[in-house]
Amino acid sequence: xxxxxxxxxxxxxxxxxxxxxxxxxxxxxxxxxxxxxxxxxxxxxxxxxxxxxxxxxxxxxxxxxxxxxxxxxxxxxxxxxxxxxxxxxxxxxxxxxxxxxxxxxxxxxxxxxxxxxxxxxxxxxxxxxxxxxxxxxxxxxxxxxxxxxxxxxxxxxxxxxxxxxxxxxxxxxxxxx
Numbered sequence: 001x002x003x004x005x006x007x008x009x010x011x012x013x014x015x016x017x018x019x020x021x022x023x024x025x026x027x028x029x030x031x032x033x034x035x036x037x038x039x040x041x042x043x044x045x046x047x048x049x050x051x052x053x054x055x056x057x058x059x060x061x062x063x064x065x066x067x068x069x070x071x072x073x074x075x076x077x078x079x080x081x082x083x084x085x086x087x088x089x090x091x092x093x094x095x096x097x098x099x100x101x102x103x104x105x106x107x108x109x110x111x112x113x114x115x116x117x118x119x120x121x122x123x124x125x126x127x128x129x130x131x132x133x134x135x136x137x138x139x140x141x142x143x144x145x146x147x148x149x150x151x152x153x154x155x156x157x158x159x160x161x162x163x164x165x166x167x168x169x170x171x172x173x174x175x176x177x
Contacts (some may be wrong), residue, residue: 030090
């Protein structure tokens with residue numbers, strides 16, 4: 001019994017209490033009309049060193065980026081690569097795996113080395129895989145951004161944050177009792 005208790009204590013010291021991991025990035029691209037357009041966006045994105053693989057879908061004018069593990073991701077570079085290919089960003093969504101992460105209103109979430117500010121006014125726990133849409137002028141059409149513009153604040157006390165909102169269908173919040 002003492003061995004099990006010691007092992008559990010030792011593991012608790014070396015394992016993080018909250019493991020959040022950015023799994024992939026989904027993107028929507030305005031203006032894709034042909035396979036050459038899709039290829040242009042794909043080739044522009046493949047130049048980024050933190051991208052392991054990308055698959056594009058012309059029918060839905062979207063794509064999915066698989067990221068290299070343990071590399072910092074720059075979402076501005078993703079958006080700029082789409083613009084450099086001659087198109088505009090409709091959305092960027094982060095697929096993040098949460099392991100029982102407690103949140104408060106306007107939560108500051110640390111995922112890897114980046115900070116995300118969740119704009120939902122909810123308290124509870126995040127658990128499981130979640131899709132979070134980036135909010136910002138570079139990550140969505142200007143008209144869509146205007147609906148969020150007055151909600152942006154930085155509770156994280158760090159220089160660089162990304163504002164996100166969740167899709168209601170995947171927002172997995174277990175409210176505290």
